[in-house]
Amino acid sequence: MTSDEVVDAINKQTSCESAMKVFRDCQSGASGDVELGAAVERKCEADFLPGLNTAQQQAYKREMRACDQKYRNKSGTMYVSFAAFCRAEVAKRYAQRAPKATGQKAR
Numbered sequence: 001m002t003s004d005e006v007v008d009a010i011n012k013q014t015s016c017e018s019a020m021k022v023f024r025d026c027q028s029g030a031s032g033d034v035e036l037g038a039a040v041e042r043k044c045e046a047d048f049l050p051g052l053n054t055a056q057q058q059a060y061k062r063e064m065r066a067c068d069q070k071y072r073n074k075s076g077t078m079y080v081s082f083a084a085f086c087r088a089e090v091a092k093r094y095a096q097r098a099p100k101a102t103g104q105k106a107r
Contacts, residue, residue: 003032007039016044016095023088030077037084044091048098063090 006026013019019040027033067086071079
């Protein structure tokens with residue numbers, strides 16, 4: 001599959017978790033993973049971002065920056081991939097904790 005086809009497959013997933021599975025299954029271990037990770041972030045953020053208050057939004061942004069900083073001084077495209085996975089995992093974690101439409105409380 002091409003990168004665009006994988007992004008389309010991620011976008012068509014019905015959940016953040018299934019989008020993350022496609023990302024894991026189709027990873028390249030290189031800089032191309034940034035685009036795939038960003039698609040997962042968007043899919044997962046749809047589950048929780050609108051419900052975050054200001055403090056929670058700031059915490060989320062801090063965690064995302066930490067992913068970027070973690071590999072900032074490393075050379076090689078695999079580190080770019082690691083950062084993309086880190087960011088996608090943060091988004092997935094937030095989506096898992098988000099209250100669902102059924103009115104459940106956040107975990």
